Amino acid sequence: MAETGPAISVEGLHKSYGERRVLAGVELHVGRGEVLALLGPNGAGKTTTIEILEGFRPLTAGSVRVLGFDPWTHPRELRERTGVVLQACGFPQHLRVGELVDAWRAYFSRPRPTAELLEVVELHDEQRTLVRRLSGGQRRRLDFALGLAGDPDVMFLDEPTTGFDPEARRRCWSAIENLSALGKTVLLTTHYLDEAERLADRVAILAAGRIQAIGTPQDLARLADTPTSISFGASATRSRASALLETLDARVDDRRVTIRTRAPSAALEELLHSVGDLPDLVVAPPTLEDSYLALIADAGALVP
Ligand SMILES: Nc1ncnc2c1ncn2[C@@H]1O[C@H](COP(=O)(O)OP(=O)(O)OP(=O)(O)O)[C@@H](O)[C@H]1O
Ligand SMILES: [Mg+2]
Structure with missing residues (x-):
């Protein structure tokens, strides 16, 4: 079977649950070794897409391939080569972390060593901890370790950090970065x-029901038709700058001056020239969030 080509390809994917249409022509290709994040509002069909790719759900129409295989008709070929972290799942609570990982490894023909798995997810110090004593963030990382046990080429991570505190989120991120460094393809x-x-x-x-946009985070941020915002402490403004601030349509309150512009370099140059030093300067370019919100609003709802 094809060992070249994308790790994941989705063409014309349709999925309905009874009368309810969820996916209506999804096109998506994920390269080998690539990390792709699938975003979308609640109910958009992200979990549905992932579960079809994992071979847990049949599709209604279209075609999906993972490492060249149809996951619905060839689950055995993919079982050892894909790792799954579901949106919600449970563990046997009475085992210790190391015991659970060892037990899980026994299902695979060429499992990664337990110590290495715990290292990747930064749980090496918890090897002897009872599973029921783990925090939510540690459990999620234990999910990763189990997903990685069979040394898969492709990892599916459905909302890996939902509900985490900032520190736990960062540790999860570093676990995902470790996956990527191992050359795994990741769809999250x-x-x-x-x-x-x-x-x-x-x-x-x-x-x-469709992919509305795809690209690097920077590419997508640039799609937003939002201006860059330049702001600085109001104490810097002097009367001779007021004409310039008026030209730039600045908003001034007693603390900060804020300018929204599509020509940030020119505006900054003029500001530095006439105002001088700009204390607490913040330059905020359009963000992925701006594009995301605009695209979601434009996409509207899928009519059944
Ligand atoms: N087994 C099912 N039977 C019927 N409808 C379902 C089933 N599973 C999901 N749905 C519906 O399909 C739609 C997409 O659900 P899905 O879980 O794929 O969305 P999601 O993008 O993962 O959302 P979230 O961000 O909330 O996790 C939802 O309207 C959901 O209610
Ligand atoms: Mg979901």
Whole structure:
């Protein structure tokens, strides 16, 4: 079977649950070794897409391939080569972390060593901890370790960090970065745009049954027709700058001056020239969030 070509390809994917249409022509290709983040509002069909790719759900129409195989008709070929971290799952609570990983490894023909798995997910110090004593963030990382046990080429991570505190999220991110460093292909879903920006080579936005946009986080941020915002402490403004601030349509309150412009370099140059030093300067370019919100609003709803 094909060992070249994309790790994941989705063509014309349609999925309905009874009368309810969820996916209506999804096109998506994920390269080998790539990390792709699938974004979209609640109910957009992200989990549905991932579960079809995992071979857990049949599709209604279209075609999907993972490492060249149809996951619905060839689950055995893919079982050892894909790792799955579901949106929600349970563990036997009475085992210790190391015991659970060992037990899980026994299902695979060429499992990665337990110590290495715990290292990748930064749980090496918890090897002897009872599973029921783990925090939510540690459990999620244990999910990763189990997903990685069979040394898969492709990992599916459905909302890997939902509900985590900032520190736990960062540890999860580093576990995902470790996966990527091992050359794994990763398809993850998330509602956190900073997470997508940080981890993903490319981001795809799913809404109204289709991929509305796909590209690097920077490419997608540029899609937003929002201006760059320049702001600085109001104490810097002097009367001779007021004409310039008026020209730039600045908003001034007693603390900060804020300018929104599509020509940020020119505006900054003029400001530095006439105002001088700009204390607490913040330059905020259009973000992935701006594009995301605009694309979701434009996509509207999928009419059944
Ligand atoms: N087994 C099912 N039977 C009927 N409808 C379902 C089933 N599973 C999901 N759905 C519906 O399909 C739509 C897409 O659900 P899905 O879980 O794929 O969305 P999602 O993008 O993962 O959402 P979230 O961000 O909330 O996780 C939802 O309207 C959901 O109610
Ligand atoms: Mg979901």
